[in-house]
Amino acid sequence: MARDTVFGGARKSWKRVSALMRKEFTQLLRDWRTLVMILVAPLLEMFLLAYAVSLTVDHIPTVIADLSLDTRSRDFVNALEISGFFDVDLYVADESEVIRAIDEGRARAGVVIPPDFSVHIERGDAQVLLLLDGSDAFTLQSGYGAALAIAQAQATELMMEKISRRGAFDIGQLPISTSTRILYNPDMDDMTFIIPALAAMLVQVVAVGMTAMSVVREREVGTIEQLLVTPVRPLELIVGKLTPNILIAAIDLACVILFGNLWFGVAFKGDLWLFVWLSLVFIISGLGLGLLVSTVTRTQKEAQQATAVLMLVAMMLSGFIYPRAPMPPLVRAVGNLIPLTYFNNIIRGIVTKGVGLTFIWHDTLVLIGYAILVMLLAALTFKKRLD
Amino acid sequence: MAFKITGTHPIEVKDLTKRFGDFTAVDHISFYVNRGEVYGWLGPNGAGKTTTIRMLLGLLRPTDGEARVLGYNPATEAKTMQARVGYMSQLFTLYNDLTARENIRFYGQAYGLSRAKLRRRQAEIIEMAGLQGRENILTGNLSGGWKQRLALGCAIVHHPQVLFLDEPTAGVDPISRRDFWGLIYAMANKGVTVLVTTHYMDEAELCQRVGFLSQGRLAALDTPRRLKETHMRGQVLEINTPDPDRAMRVLKAAQESQRLPLDEVALYGAQIHAVVPAAEEFRQPLKDLLNAEGVRVNAIEWIAPTLEDVFISTMERL
Amino acid sequence: MSDDIAICTQDLVKRFRTLRGMVTAVNGVTLQVRRGETYGLIGPDGAGKTTTTRVILGLLKRTAGESSVLGYDSMRNTYEIRERVGYIAQQFALPADLTVQENMRFFADIQDVSAEEQQRRIPELLEFAGLTHFTKRLAGRLSGGMKKKLALACSLVHEPQVVLLDEPTLGVDPVSRREFWNLLGNLRAEKGLTIFVCTPYMDEAERCSRVGLMYQGRLIAHDSPKMIKRLVPGRLLEFTPSNFVPARQIVTGMEGVLEVQTYGVMLHLFVDDVARRRQEIAGALAAQGITCVGMREIEPRMEEAFISLIRRQSDQSHGV
The missing domain is CATH 3.30.70.1510 (THUMP domain-like)
Incomplete structure (x- = not known):
């Protein structure tokens, strides 16, 4: 008898949940504009962001003041151009004109080669002045790095030339040969680094935003009141509301990964099923976060703003763009509150590195814990009554 | 109705029509309102009450027909006319984050009242609305009845000769509603012409003449007593x-x-x-x-x- | 508790914490609604009607007192209540982007109505609410009156014994209002449904078997409409004076005049003896050169009774 009531209760409960899910799906499909937005926007955003957020900047418009005009200086300028990082399209007379060109935005980098460059090189104290537009951090970083590398390469080459002229060593017998191999990203292609993290971030936006909005909307138009006076339990309401969102977020994630693979050629190296399960945990944690947002906001507008703030924080602090290692501990701790932080490591691990659980178990554990905690918290704060 | 626009009544309407695409919201309405009369309109939602009032206010252009408010044609002389008419909508268009006094001042300034006159009107309206002691409370914190009287005060800050009230008493308690009608009649006694729409039957009973509006047409128009006898x-x-x-x-x-x-x-x-x-x-x-x-x-x-x-x-x- | 009581509250209190301190929305309300009756909770906005309803349904926690529906406690047996009652919230609160049919199905599923039962009940209810031709229309696209009828149909899909309606005719035009009340009347007559309805419209009191008049969180009277109107002492005299303001001053405080209410251009006087006072009043006004038009005795309506009762209550509380 007791079993009957338990079974009967479960059956009724399931019926209510499925009614809620059907309602959510019907509403979702009916509001096709929003649905298209949810499905297409991440692809569009990825497309735009992937190109805009390209982390290394190349083809920097560059202005040159070559005061030597000799073979060595021309070699150096050539080396700059061949690197692909600098586009030399302006020659001026002196340093002040270089600065003016940067000021006026005609160039973002300037190189001043002092007079008698060859002589100094022979003497071994040659100096080149590099001027960079500091208003753009990425230009600064990339330009500086590239110029340094080129100068070093040139210097090495010259040194070897000098040494070989003296006949002491053979070219093949350099005492030190530096070679850098970029792990997991042999072509130094940013996309491999960006796409997986971007996919994760976009899906997080959808999961949090969609959930927060759908709950707040019901509260705002008052339908929540009508639902609360039916036998629907709060937990059923949560499950019924979230299931369609899980599906949408999963489709989104699949689309973005597939698109990244087909368009940007980002290879998927790891275990697909492992990825699917962990993605599910990630999506659920995002939905839970969305529910929490919905409990602290009253209007759809507030929910939207809260989601936007959350996303900004996620973008800055999750390690999506900026490495987390140099952040001050407090800032890093804020980043720890966002599921994206953990999933970034997981998705990069599985998609880019092709590693298994052994290498990402730590983040996985934290993410699972996070999902359980945030769902529990959301279920507890989700009100059974109106006050 | 054999009746010509003569400009002798404060409100005169002849065959006024408004179409939105295929939909005829107002369909050849003709009527006039006497000076100092309280004229009421009763009708279901979508009967054309608000559309007609908007045309009389010069906010909508009629598709056909003619209207005169205080002798002005609202379609062409809206601005001149608007300075002489008042309008209060069911939404109580007050700024909830301004105080009662600030709302009156704002509307007074919008109607271009001089500073001295504005000060006088402020005091008068606060007294009329019974807002003494509440002048500096944020409007959003006032209860329905106060808000409604304040909205009326803001609508008449410039001493209009004609007053349009579109469901002015929605959601207000009966005592406040009685007070409100007292104010309306006090103004009518001073010669202000009032056109009011309502959902409340007992308020329609209070009007000197009542028009039944349905599907854009005036189905009946007479005193409440005569309507009961004849309709x-x-x-x-x-x-x-x-x-x-x-x-x-x-x-x-x-x-x-x-x-x-x-x-x-x-x-x-x-x-x-x-x-x-x-x-x-x-x-x-x-x-x-x-x-x-x-x-x-x-x-x-x-x-x-x-x-x-x-x-x-x-x-x-x- | 006796079996024929559908809704019962005892000294019900609800306080809210607001920015400006505690507000008592419901202040010691005791009421009983019998099975099969139409009970109207009537009062102006902010009187505490909605809060009372929500507490009864267990949507809000009560601060003190008791409340129950069909013998189930509002706080402890919330879900037993929710399976047995229908409710229409004040705002239109059905999913606006579902069709009429989908809304009906949704609420039927949630209330565990079997598929066969749905086949039977949904068309029946739609027919009853006059929505048969609108089954495919989105709920949000219905007119105000039709929305309320759909809400009513949805709240009846699990055949509840009691329905609670929170201002179901608010903002609805007079024609639809009348239709809606006729529907409620038919429900009561045909199915014996218990109806609890909140409304700010005084004239809707006449549609109820019993009414509770609510004002500032208190129930100031509850009885049948007829009896409530008899609570007001005296008889009602109506007339239109030629000069309103002085006329009102003259009649106020005259002997035998119990209360003066204004009604547009007319004065409504409650007097102890119509035949006698009629002459005296006309005489006193004529002495000041004021003529009276259409002086007659009228039946007091709920509104006059309500105003009179409120006035007496506030007089008492101010010790006058």
């Missing part, structure tokens, strides 16, 4: 019985089988109201029918129709 089809019988629920079932069945010509049968608490073609003629058949079905009848009385009865009856004939 009610049938008469209302009130049936008192110890078992109204059963009596109701019997009468409903009789209505459906057309055993008796019952226009409407409705439960009113413990009584039943039945609309019959003639009260005296049908009193006995009604009683016989109920008795035959075993329902005891204490009394069947002929009662005066309410304005709502008349309104429904008029609407059903359209």
Whole structure:
């Protein structure tokens, strides 16, 4: 008898949940504009962001003041151009004109080669002045790095030339040969680094935003009141509301990964099923976060703003763009509150590195814990009554 | 209605029509309002009340027909006219984050009142609305009745000669509503012409003349008393019985089988109201029918129709 | 508790914490609604009607007192209540982007109505509410009156014994209002449904078997409409004076005049003896050169009774 009531209760409960899910799906499909937005926007955003957020900047418009005009200086300028990082399209007379060109935005980098460059090189104290537009951090970083590398390469080459002229060593017998191999990203292609993290971030936006909005909307138009006076339990309401969102977020994630693979050629190296399960945990944690947002906001507008703030924080602090290692501990701790932080490591691990659980178990554990905690918290704060 | 625009009445409307695409919101309406008259409009949502008021305010251009407000054509002389008319909508267009005094000042400035005049009007309106002691409370924190009187005050800050009120008492308690109507009549006594729309039957009873508006047309227009005499089809019988629920079932069945010509049968608490073609003629058949079905009848009385009865009856004939 | 009581509250209190301190929305309300009756909770905005309803349904926690529906406690047996009652919230609160049919199905599924039962009940209810031709229309696209009828149909899909309606005719035009009340009347007569309805419209009181008049969180009277109107002492005299303001001053405080209410251009006076005072009043006004038009005795309506009762209550509380 007791079993009957338990079974009967479960059956009724399931019926209510499925009614809620059907309602959510019907509403979702009916509001096709929003649905298209949810499905297409991440692809569009990825497309735009992937190109805009390209982390290394190349083809920097560059202005040159070559005061030597000799073979060595021309070699150096050539080396700059061949690197692909600098586009030399302006020659001026002196340093002040270089600065003016940067000021006026005609160039973002300037190189001043002092007079008698060859002589100094022979003497071994040659100096080149590099001027960079500091208003753009990425230009600064990339330009500086590239110029340094080129100068070093040139210097090495010259040194070897000098040494070989003296006949002491053979070219093949350099005492030190530096070679850098970029792990997991042999072509130094940013996309491999960006796409997986971007996919994760976009899906997080959808999961949090969609959930927060759908709950707040019901509260705002008052339908929540009508639902609360039916036998629907709060937990059923949560499950019924979230299931369609899980599906949408999963489709989104699949689309973005597939698109990244087909368009940007980002290879998927790891275990697909492992990825699917962990993605599910990630999506659920995002939905839970969305529910929490919905409990602290009253209007759809507030929910939207809260989601936007959350996303900004996620973008800055999750390690999506900026490495987390140099952040001050407090800032890093804020980043720890966002599921994206953990999933970034997981998705990069599985998609880019092709590693298994052994290498990402730590983040996985934290993410699972996070999902359980945030769902529990959301279920507890989700009100059974109106006050 | 054989009536010409002469410019002698504060509001004159002749064959006024407004179409939105295929939909005719206002369909050849003609009427006039006398100076100092309180003229009311009763009609379901979508009957064209708000659309007509918007045309009279010069906010919408009529598709056809003519209107004069204080002799001005709202379609072409809106700005001149608007300085002389007041408008209060059901939304109580007040700024909730301004105080009562600031709201009055804002509307006064919007109407271009001089500083001295504004100060005087502020004091007058605060007194009229009974807002003394509440002048500096944020409007959002005032209760319905205060807000409503403040909205009225803001609508008349510039001493308009004609006042349009679009459902001004929605959601206000009865005492405040009574006070509000007191204010309206005080203004009408000073010669202000008032056109008011309402959903409340008892407020329609308060108007000197009432128009029934339906589907963009003026279905009836007269004093409430005359409307009750001329526009009610049938008469209302009130049936008192110890078992109204059963009596109701019997009468409903009789209505459906057309055993008796019952226009409407409705439960009113413990009584039943039945609309019959003639009260005296049908009193006995009604009683016989109920008795035959075993329902005891204490009394069947002929009662005066309410304005709502008349309104429904008029609407059903359209 | 006796079996024929559908809704019952005892000294019900609800306080809210607001920015400006505690607000008592419901202040010691005791009421009983019998099975099969139409009970109207009537009062102006902010009187505490909605809060009372929500507490009864267990949507809000009560601060003190008791409340129950069909013998189930509002706080402890919330879900037993929710399976047995229908409710229409004040705002239109059905999913606006579902069709009429989908809304009906949704609420039927949630209330565990079997598929066969749905086949039977949904068309029946739609027919009853006059929505048969609108089954495919989105709920949000219905007119105000039709929305309320749909809400009513949805709240009845699990055949509840009691329905609670929170201002179901607010903002609805007079024609639809009348239709809606006729529907409620038919429900009561045909199904014996218990109806609890909140409304700010005084004239809707006449549609109820019993009413409770609510004002500032208190129930100031509850009885049948007829009896409530009898609570007001004296008889009601109506007339239109030629000069309103001085006329009101003259009649106020005259002997035998119990209360003066203004009604547009008219004055409504409650007097102890119509035949006698009629002459005296006309005489006193004529002495000041004021003429009276259409002086007659009228039946007091719920509104006059309500105003009179409120005034007496506030007089008492101010010790006058």
